[in-house]
Amino acid sequence: MKYIVVLGDGMADRPIDALGGKTPLAAAETPAMDSLARKSEIGMVKTVPEGMSPGSDTANLSVLGYDPKVYYSGRSPLEALNIGVRMEQGDIAIRANLVTLSEEEETYEEKHILDHSADEISTEEAEVLLQAVKKELENGMFQFYTGTSYRHCLIWKKGMVVPLTPPHDIRGKKIGEYLTDEALLLAMQKKSYEILKNHPVNLERKKKGLNPANSLWFWGAGTKPALSSFEEKFHKKGVMISAVDLLKGIAVGTEMGNIAVEGANGGLHTNYEGKAAAAVSALLKDGYDFAYIHVEAPDEMGHQGSLEKKLQAIEYLDTRVIQRVKDSMEESGEAYRMLILPDHPTPVSVKTHTADPVPYLLYDSRKQEERDCVYNEAEALRQGNLIQEGYRLIEKLFEE
CATH class of the missing domain: 3.40.720.10 (Alkaline Phosphatase, subunit A)
Known part of the structure; x- marks a missing residue:
């Protein structure tokens, strides 16, 4: 059978x-x-x-x-298993989506989330963008890992599980009231927008009529799973x-x-x-x-x-x-x-x-x-x- x-x-x-x-x-x-x-x-x-x-x-x-x-024990830790991330006790895995935010507003908080998947960006394009993010944001406390399409992983060494809003829940909404209160994560998310908004990959996507992957969005935090x-x-x-x-x-x-x-x-x-x-x-x-x-x-x-x-x-x-x-x-x-x-x-x-x-x-x-x-x-x-x-x-x- x-x-x-x-x-x-x-x-x-x-x-x-x-x-x-x-x-x-x-x-x-x-x-x-x-x-x-x-x-x-x-x-x-x-x-x-x-x-x-x-x-x-x-x-x-x-x-x-x-x-x-x-x-x-959280969504991102399950995804981290497939990516091959070795989590230690105390590590926190967090989903790092590549999303599309509106660009005309002056402040990050005023922006709207237009697409939680950046038009289902290819893994190859995403890898290039993640490398740009890693170059400026990665350190001994935070490490980024490339997943598939728009879905990626952040490991926060000896971090905390904090409330984070899934981006697909707030498509079309102003992001200010949904941003995390955790200062380190929020600072990285804002910085990612500055890194990505004019990246050559995104400029080329715009020429093709595709949504740019112009910001990271963190969600789905959790601890090491035990299945x-x-x-x-x-x-x-x-x-x-x-x-x-x-x-x-x-x-x-x-x-x-x-x-x-x-x-x-x-x-x-x-x-x-x-x-x-x-x-x-x-x-x-x-x-x-x-x-x-x-x-x-x-x-x-x-x-x-x-x-x-x-x-x-x-x-x-x-x-x-x-x-x-x-x-x-x-x-x-x-x-x-x-x-x-x-x-x-x-x-x-x-x-x-x-x-x-x-x-x-x-x-x-x-x-x-x-x-x-x-x-x-x-x-x-x-x-x-x-x-x-x-x-x-x-x-x-x-x-x-």
Whole structure:
């Protein structure tokens, strides 16, 4: 028996008037998911515990079977694991986003955050910008590490976990009231703007009509994580297939395998087919029992507030990942169970994460009884299945 999770990051949403009161998941053309739904258990699961922030960090830990209240120590430390940062006791890891701030205001505090990802800047461009920042800001207390695209890491030696606002929560807003009170971090953030605003990379991006990555933004502070082995915990050899450092870092921390798929970039035009093929190969050829396929695109489109692109991301996930995995597994003759769900909602109306329960679909290839059912939030609610402790959902996947 093989086990698969397909995670459409931020795929859940709220009813939208422009869609006739449907959510994007309900309105999108999803023949693969709807076909599976007719033979599956459908329900809702609360992936974010009460009192915790609705991030991809806490939610994906839940889906993987790790209670965030026990295992969560901050987002950036998980990403640092994948980057290869060796954290010592007392070190604090902080996410350092390359963001786009408005440039016409006189003071830093008056600026607005226009784009939390600087048009999903390439890792190659980001590396050049990070080198400029490191040259002027790095010292024995603070070290910068390049991650992927706009997502990077700052290590604060013997630092403090301080409250920091995620930039994707404040797109379009004046940043003054959201800036950190921690003087050292704030000074570096302001200095980064002076370093980056007229950097040749950003001047060239402007010529191309792209948003400049003109400032760092710090958030997601946390301490060294202490995750347990996935294989020891569940007696399954698992592999992660994701383009983002957070998920790959969770895999490192839980001693799962990591597969890097060429062309997988966390955006709308990622290598969907490559992810599907990598999962199937890992399960059928490389001896893995469990594959976790993470697709970031629906979340990114939700943050952008783009209904059209979020619909497209969901449809790509359906036809270019789920259908291909289903066809390949059925062709192999190997029995498998597949769990499909978002980690959290990222409604296009609010452009950030919410903590609402999300719909799940649990399919078993051995069960062929059909019923009238589709996969979306309303149908999952109608079914009446609710898992309050999200980290227990994986136990249902592994049930025999």
